[in-house]
Amino acid sequence: MQSSSFSPNDHATLPDHPGVYKYFNEDGELIYVGKAKSLKKRVGSYFNKSVGFNLKTRKMVKEIRRIEITLVNSEFDALLLENNLIKKSQPKYNILLRDDKTYPYLLLTKEHFPRIFPTRNLIAKKGTYFGPFASVKAMNNVLDLIRELFTIRTCNLDLSPYKIAEDKYKVCLEYHIGNCQGPCVGLQNEGDYLKDLEHAKHILKGNLGLAKSYFKQEMQTLAENLEFEKAQKLKEKLDLLEKYQAKSLVASPSINNLDVCTIVSDEKNAYVNYMRVKNGSLITSKNVELKKKLDESDEQLLLTALIQLQDQFQSDAEEVLLNIELTEAIEGLNVFMPKIGDKKKLIELSLKNALYYKKEKALLLGLNQDKKDRVIRQLQQDLTLPEIPDHIECFDNSNIQGTNPVASMVCFLNGKPAVKEYRHYHIKTVTGPDDFASMKEVVGRRYKRLLEEGKPMPKLVVIDGGKGQLSSAVEALKELGVYGQMPIIGIAKRLEEIYFPGDSYPIHIDKKSESLRLLQRIRDEAHRFAITFHRNVRSKNAFGTQLTAIPGIGKNTAVALLSHFKSVKKISLASEEEIANVIGASRAKALVEWRDKNKGA
DSSP states (O other): OOEEEEOGGGGGGSOSSOEEEEEEOTTSOEEEEEEESSHHHHHHHHHHOSSSOOHHHHHHHHHOOEEEEEEOSSHHHHHHHHHHHHHHHOOTTSOOEEOOOOOOEEEEESSSSOOEEEESOOOGGGEEEEOOOSOHHHHHHHHHHHHHHSOOOOOOOOOOHHHHHTTOOOOOHHHHTTSOOOGGGTSSOHHHHHHHHHHHHHHHTTOHHHHHHHHHHHHHHHHHTTOHHHHHHHHHHHHHHHHHHHHHBOSOTTOOSEEEEEEEEOSSEEEEEEEEEETTEEEEEEEEEEEOSSOOOHHHHHHHHHHHHHHHTTOOOSEEEESSOOSSOOTTOOEEOOOSHHHHHHHHHHHHHHHHHHHHHHHHHHHHHHHHHHHHHHHHHHHTOSSOOOEEEEEEEEEETTEEEEEEEEEEETTEEOGGGOEEEEOOSOOSSOHHHHHHHHHHHHHHHHHHHTOOOOSEEEEESSHHHHHHHHHHHHHHTOTTSSOEEEEETTTTEEEOTTOSSOBOOOTTOHHHHHHHHHHHHHHHHHHHHHHHHHHHHHHHHHHHTSTTOOHHHHHHHHHHHSSHHHHHHSOHHHHHHHHOHHHHHHHHHHHHHTTTO
16 A cells, blocks of 8 residues: 545546545644545545535535545455544544443453453453453353353463472362362363363354354263263253353354444434344444534445444454445445345344434433433522523632631532632731621622623622621622622521522522522532632641741741642751752751751750
8 A cells, every 4th residue: 555645636636546535734634534436536526516515524625735545455445444544543524433431351361371351451462352342241241151161260370380380379269169170280281271262262252153062072972981970061061052142142043254234313423233143143232323524424424333343343244234225335345235034133123223222312312401401490490590590609708717718719500510610719808707898809809800801790699608798799799880780699508598689588498409409519619619728728827837937937938948848847857958959058057957956845
């Protein structure tokens, strides 16, 4: 394969050959990857048509400044290469599977007496990975079956020959209950162990027939040798294997290795179900959602999903069943749309899953929207507010006997905390423990700032406190000329009473109401934020007072020391040389002399 670069004006000179094309914008960013049976015709269609494209496609075409192409041997090769490039670069105009899960695999390790265990981390050098599995439950079913059929070790001991020869290990409980044959103490040779492991690998690949044949042959040999007890144990394992296969059988056992992929879509999204079938057994079923970006057809979406899912689940299917016909056959991809029989039933089963997934997504979207709005709509109703309170701000003060007075403001958007909008305040104009004056100051500062910056006002202001704090906040709003532009309430902590300005009597919301719980949560969050800030300020001031009491140590020096050592205790343990590196030799000497002099005080 060879890549070449062109400008959009050169599209007519592109070869009439299968390949992949990449579009770059003026910043050199890859914005789209596409495949084509004929690069010349496909790329040219973007620039020759003046109508027929939607707004998003026309917007993408306007951004294109450079085109790169890569020639391949067939359209199927182009599909595979396109998938790899999209997965690697994730261009903004390409369809991407909306799926953020990390899938589980079973790892067969590269070591003496290899182990099989679940993992979500793929590190090729560790061994062979089987999967991914669409669910943990499906993976555990296979793993449990293997452990019941074969004695595969579960310990993580180093069982290299020289380690076993050192005779350092002892058999564990797994040996005593018959789940392991004790290779750690030389009771099982590696050849026999690997023979069992080979059959386990066939089961992991979905080839149950080979394991069944093995058990039948071994059982017959044991019966001929009159070893009936051992033969009975193999019969039980064979029954277990057949029972497992019967549970997963979805069609005739004559059906070999194939994939099934079906699609249903709406205006904005497509929903795809993908299934892997081996020997009539369904071994994987996966639903994915695709977001339409350039008004793609169902055919384009289905092919994109199919190639990505086959790659993800390491499919080696001989044929693929689809629920829609392709406009053109793709060389190298054996695609069928069955009309009758077991394969038609597989299509119907897959389509049923895709339709259910679409319905589930629509229901979930509706439920989430209803749930998000329900509580704030209820709050609007309970407080008789003119608008839905989707922007709420709450204020709280914090001080201890008038020391280090601070305040906080927390913001909730659509009933959820918007942490980036939280603010804390040092009280600047109030002396002593005056909660009313402090509340007036911070409310005034907050909304004066919003007015100056031209930012939207909240739909509801909540004051943590009773009528006194509420009246102070109202005064601040009146001085700014914004009183009446937004509802404001006070919430008293003791009885959860809610006060409106000018009302002598509070209102009470049902204690079990979701809207009251939301107000309580907002009030508690404002209190927590204020207390945390107050504690930090108090601690810093306490540290500063201790240090600035030392002759020669001023405020700036104290800040430098605390920034470096983090606490007074660490400063008291530091050497003179360490302190001198921060504040200089003369100040360090004064500090150490004062510290040594007052050590016993």
